[in-house]
Amino acid sequence: MSERPCIAVIGGGLTGLAAVHRLSELSAEQDQLINVTLFEASDRLGGVFGTRHINGHVVETGADSFITNKPWAVDLCDRLGLGDQLIGTNPAYQRSLILHEGKPVVTPEGFELLLPRKLRALLASPLLSHEGKIRVAAEPFVPPKTDQSDESLASFVRRRFGQEMLDRIVQPMVGGIYTADPEHLSMQATLPRFARRERDYGSLLRSVWAERGSDESKADEELDNPSGISGARYGLFASLKEGMSQLLDALTVSAQRSAKVAMNVAVAFIQLMPDGGYDIELSNGEKQSFDAVILALPAHHSGRLVKPWDSTLAERLLQIPYASSAIVVSAHRMEDVEHPVDAFGLVIPHVEGRRILAVSFLSRKFEGRSPEGTIQLRTFVGGAMQPELLDQPDDAIYAMVREELQDILGVRGKPIFEIMARYERAMPQYHVGHLDLVEDIDRLTSLHDCFAIAGNAYRGVGLPDSIHSGEEAAERTIATLFA
Numbered sequence: 001m002s003e004r005p006c007i008a009v010i011g012g013g014l015t016g017l018a019a020v021h022r023l024s025e026l027s028a029e030q031d032q033l034i035n036v037t038l039f040e041a042s043d044r045l046g047g048v049f050g051t052r053h054i055n056g057h058v059v060e061t062g063a064d065s066f067i068t069n070k071p072w073a074v075d076l077c078d079r080l081g082l083g084d085q086l087i088g089t090n091p092a093y094q095r096s097l098i099l100h101e102g103k104p105v106v107t108p109e110g111f112e113l114l115l116p117r118k119l120r121a122l123l124a125s126p127l128l129s130h131e132g133k134i135r136v137a138a139e140p141f142v143p144p145k146t147d148q149s150d151e152s153l154a155s156f157v158r159r160r161f162g163q164e165m166l167d168r169i170v171q172p173m174v175g176g177i178y179t180a181d182p183e184h185l186s187m188q189a190t191l192p193r194f195a196r197r198e199r200d201y202g203s204l205l206r207s208v209w210a211e212r213g214s215d216e217s218k219a220d221e222e223l224d225n226p227s228g229i230s231g232a233r234y235g236l237f238a239s240l241k242e243g244m245s246q247l248l249d250a251l252t253v254s255a256q257r258s259a260k261v262a263m264n265v266a267v268a269f270i271q272l273m274p275d276g277g278y279d280i281e282l283s284n285g286e287k288q289s290f291d292a293v294i295l296a297l298p299a300h301h302s303g304r305l306v307k308p309w310d311s312t313l314a315e316r317l318l319q320i321p322y323a324s325s326a327i328v329v330s331a332h333r334m335e336d337v338e339h340p341v342d343a344f345g346l347v348i349p350h351v352e353g354r355r356i357l358a359v360s361f362l363s364r365k366f367e368g369r370s371p372e373g374t375i376q377l378r379t380f381v382g383g384a385m386q387p388e389l390l391d392q393p394d395d396a397i398y399a400m401v402r403e404e405l406q407d408i409l410g411v412r413g414k415p416i417f418e419i420m421a422r423y424e425r426a427m428p429q430y431h432v433g434h435l436d437l438v439e440d441i442d443r444l445t446s447l448h449d450c451f452a453i454a455g456n457a458y459r460g461v462g463l464p465d466s467i468h469s470g471e472e473a474a475e476r477t478i479a480t481l482f483a
C-alpha cells in the first residue's frame, strides 16, 4: 500500500457522493491522508436525482423529498451547513387521495400504509364495499402466522384484511413507494414493523387498540430508526428551500475539494490483484491502481464489474430485480384544473385499469415550488406492474399522461410546460427472501479486503438509506485501511 492509500469510489449518485464526503470527514477527524477518486460515467453528478428551474417553477426530476424518521439525510444536511435550508411539508394540504371508480377519494384518516389506526374512518370511507369492510373488521379473529418466514405484502394483507383492502388501498399506497408488485414485495425487507405487530399482538387492529394510551407508536418509529433521532423538526418528509439539488451542489463542492472527480468515464473492468489492491480499467482505455474500492452503483452494474473475479457474488447481485419508470412533470394554470388538488398527491389502484401509477402535487406538498395561481404535477408511469407502457416513444407517453390527467383531475388546455425523465432499471425490487440475499452479498463482499458495495439495492430504497449505505461503506473502508 502506498503512503497515502488510494480509494476509488465508483458511481457519482447520492450514494457515491455521500461516501466521498464521509471519507473526507474521517480523513480530517483521524488525521489520515488519503487519495480519493470518484468515477462517474455520465456528464453530471447526482444519478437519479436533480432539480431544474423552469419559468419560476422548482422542478424535481427525481426524488422530491426524503423521509425524516430515518436520520441520515437530515444529519448530512446539517453537517453540510444546510440545516437552515430544510423545509417541511405544507400542513394545509396534508392528506392523500386514492382513485376509486374513476374519482379521487380522500385516504381515511389515520391510515398508515396498511394499518387502519382509525377503524371508524375506514368503515365510513367509500373506498371499500360493505363486504370489504366486514372482512377488515374481522381481522382480530384471523389467527396469526405461526412461523417467522418472509412473505409477500400481498399475502400478508390478504390474510389479515382481505383481497379488497389489498387491491383498493394497500397496493396503490405501497406500490407508489416501491413501484412494485405486492405479490413479490418482501414484508421483512420493506415493512417489518407490521409483521412484528402480528407476531406480538396476534392482530394488527388489536395492536392499535392495545397501544392506545401507551407509547407504542413511538417505539415502532424507533425500531426503524436505530439512532433514536426523530424527524419531529420537519414532519415526516423534508426537502430543501431551493430544491433537492442544494444537497447535490453541497456534496459536489465537497467532492471537488477532497477528491479527484473523473466525469464521463465509466469503470469498464476491475481486476483484483494477487498481492492486494485493485486495477481499474476505464472506458477510455486508461488503467489505474487503487488500494480500496467502493462500488456505489445499481446492483446490476456492480454485478457486472465483480463477475470476472467473484462469479458467486456477481450472481447474487444480479438476482436483485429492478423496475423502470418515468416521471412526467407538468405545470398548469389553476383555472385549467377542475379538481381542487387539495392534497399531497393521488395514488391509483392497479384494478382501476389506468395507465398512470400516481400523481404527486409537488407545489401543494412544499411551498415555493410554483408561482401563485399554478400547480405542478409529477405523474409516475410504468413500474413493476406496467413496464410495457415505457416501450412507447416520448410523444405517446406525454399524450397518455395528458389524457389520464384530464379524465381523473379535469386538467385541460396546454400545460405551461411538461418534461419527462425516464429511469431505466433504477428502482430495486425487494422481493421475498431479499434479506437473506443481502446477508449473502454482505458475507461474500467481506471476503475481499478493502472492498465495499453500497447503494439503495440492499437495506432501504430511499435517499436516507442511500446516504447511510455510502457513509457506512466509507467507514468500513477507512477502518480496514488503517487497521
Ligand SMILES: Cc1cc2nc3c(=O)[nH]c(=O)nc-3n(C[C@H](O)[C@H](O)[C@H](O)COP(=O)(O)OP(=O)(O)OC[C@H]3O[C@@H](n4cnc5c(N)ncnc54)[C@H](O)[C@@H]3O)c2cc1C
Pocket (backbone or CB within 6 Å): 010, 011, 012, 013, 014, 015, 016, 039, 040, 041, 042, 044, 045, 046, 047, 048, 049, 062, 063, 064, 065, 066, 067, 265, 266, 267, 268, 296, 297, 298, 301, 325, 327, 423, 426, 427, 454, 455, 456, 461, 462, 463, 464, 466
Ligand atoms: C423515479 C425515482 C423517484 C424517487 N423518489 C424518491 C423520493 O422522493 N425520496 C427518496 O427518498 N428517494 C427517492 N428515490 C430513490 C433515490 O433517488 C435513490 O435511492 C438514490 O438517488 C440512489 O442513488 P445511488 O447513488 O445509489 O444510485 P444512482 O442515482 O443510480 O447513481 C449511480 C451512478 O453511477 C453511475 N454509473 C453507473 N455505472 C457506472 C460505471 N461503470 N462507472 C462509473 N459510474 C457509473 C451512474 O451514471 C449514476 O450517476 C427515487 C428514485 C427514483 C428512480
